[in-house]
Amino acid sequence: MSLIHRLQSLEAERDAAREEAERANLAKSKFLAAASHDLRQPLQALFFLSAALARHVGDNNGRDLLSRLDQGLDTMKGLLDGLLEVSRLEAGVVTPVLDCFTINEVADDLDAAYADQATSKGLVWRVESCDAILRTDRGLLMQLLRNLVDNALRYTEAGAIRIRCRVDGDQVAIEVQDTGIGIPPEHLDRIFEEFHQVGNPERDRMRGLGLGLAIVRRLSQLLDHPVQVRSVQGQGSAFRVLVPIAPARFTKRQAGGADRVPVIDRSRLAVLVDDDAVVLLGLQTVLTEWGFRVVATDSADKAMDRLSALGRVPDIVIADYRLREGRVGTEVVRRVRERYGSAIPALILTGETGADTLADASAHEVPVLHKPVTPRQLQAEVDRQLRIDRSQPDAQAAQ
Template identity: 85%
Template sequence: MSLIHRLQSLEAERDAAREEAERANLAKSKFLAAASHDLRQPLQALFFLSAALARHVGDHSGRDLLSRLDQGLDTMKGLLDGLLEVSRLEAGVVTPVLDTFAVSEITDALDAAYGKQATEKGLVWRVEGCDGMLRSDRGLLMQLLCNLVDNALRYTDAGVIRIRCRVDVGGGPEAGQLAIEVQDTGIGIPPEHLDRIFEEFHQVGNPERDRLRGLGLGLAIVRRLSQLLDHPVQVRSVQGRGSAFRVLVPLAAARFLAAGTGGAERQPGIDRPRLAVLVDDDAVVLLGLQTVLTEWGFRVVAADGTDRAMDRLAALGRAPDLVIADYRLREGRVGTEVIRRVRERYGAAVPALILTGETGIDTLADASAHGVPVLHKPVTPRQLQAEVDRQLRDASEDTIQAAQ
């Protein structure tokens, strides 16, 4: 065989191997998406029903069992969320939206989210903030740092977890960089593992695969977010003494600071009972969602499809304050349809959100085209309430600004 033929043969083998790898990766992504959706539906129902059951459990032993149930649900949710986030980042559907914001917004949020959890574990929790304005996607940056703090909490049984930040003026001609560091006194990372800690499913100090310590996806997500944001992540560690992960974030350049980051002040909401339209073709999820919204003081119109929801809403003769819909409904219909029809009849300002187990690109694209946020099942009642409050608050501010 001539050299040219040999090279052509090697190139053909390489192309075939690449195509096979791409097919395997696509098959894996489809499997994860299908498994994720099918598991999220019943888990979402369990979250809502557990929340609804809490007010009916009075004795101590019953409350203890309910607390253990909630802990198990939280663990399952964490595992599914990790798989979902990896698949979303692999699919390339996450696009950073850059904004200018104060460092304190991030450090204060981390303090509020993890301070109590760390002290309850017996750890010393310290947040050492600093002044400065960042230029990043605040949601993705917060997600990256939360994964680092989660990792520190998981592998630190005694000592300190510290959040520190320091300005590094050597970051470029327009702006320097801010180094945000998550330090812990945990088990540390053996030198032979340092090159592998950002790989999927790789864990240090968990040979028995204890699910309370996750799947080993947290640092894999950190790596992908670091690449997406172009925020380098550095790590140093001493086995048995602890670790420090350092994230380099651009400081805002002068032109962004001049633009300002102002916004309207929050206005108190109206006092009348609010009306929520809920659409989901899973009866158990719909019941749980209806129960939770009713507990929050909403009047609820619940339906398993678009037409039935519109008929019941018309019978009431008033505009809804909120629409929550599953995405994939029966007969090939989707949740954005009911949102579109509600807004056509009652006004484009009606707040809405999609609550779904679907994780595909088409779902996100369709929701985005309708200007509707997506929450992926399962969500905890607290997460749902935070998003509902945000949607109602933003709608109230828009109404106030339009009237001025």
């Protein structure tokens, strides 16, 4: 065989191997998406029912047991959210929305989210900010950094966790440092792979699935924010993220106002549509406790009939995506808006993670929350949707 033929043969083998790896990766992603969907429905019901149960538990032992239940639910939610995020990033349905904001806002958000958790574990917690305005997708950057902090907390039993930043030319280097177990040299090239964990041979689910750094890698590539790591086994690790500074022409639009405290008008009417009776009951219970009057049904037809009988304009629609008989939640939203006006706020609350679901919701200008959501997350999003001024053409586009 000539050298040219041999090279062609090797190239063909390489291409075949790459295609096979891509097929295997796609099959894995589809499996994860399907498995996570089937688990999300009952877990969502447990979240809502646990929240509804809280006010009926009076003694200390009962409250302690309920707290342990909530901790277990939070752990399961974290695992499923990791699976979902890998599926979404691999599907290519996440598009960064660039904005300008100060590094101080990032530091404050991280401090508020993790200070109590770190100190309750006996760790020294430090956040050291710097003076710079960033230009990136705020939500995705925070997700990347939170995964790094979560990782530091998971593997640090003593010492300190420190968030530091430093201006480096036209970039800001944000660094998450810890005094945890460190990473052996032979693992450094693999820590960003799915399901790869250091120091967890027993696969303790309280220490995650090994998806946090895999998500960091994908977000780093999506945002074009390089992530660098240095580590000494037994002494700790430091992950460094490079984020671009906003050019001068953008800095006039920087964000800086404090978030408003969520306030829900207790006279609101909410329309809830979900064909899972337990989820619907839990959702109805939570919204009722928030002061909403609720129309809860399992189909668009029943929802429209109930609204007609009430003779009231709904304030928000919350619907599952996949309903019975091939119907979908966006149909509910469309019909309500056609009758009562396009300004009616709406949410899709679903366990579906496919790109088609996100595309359909986007086409109807409806935000998506993926099950399971905590009652606090749902309340924050409901409040946000009720506050949006939909009289402006760009209201939905600005989300």
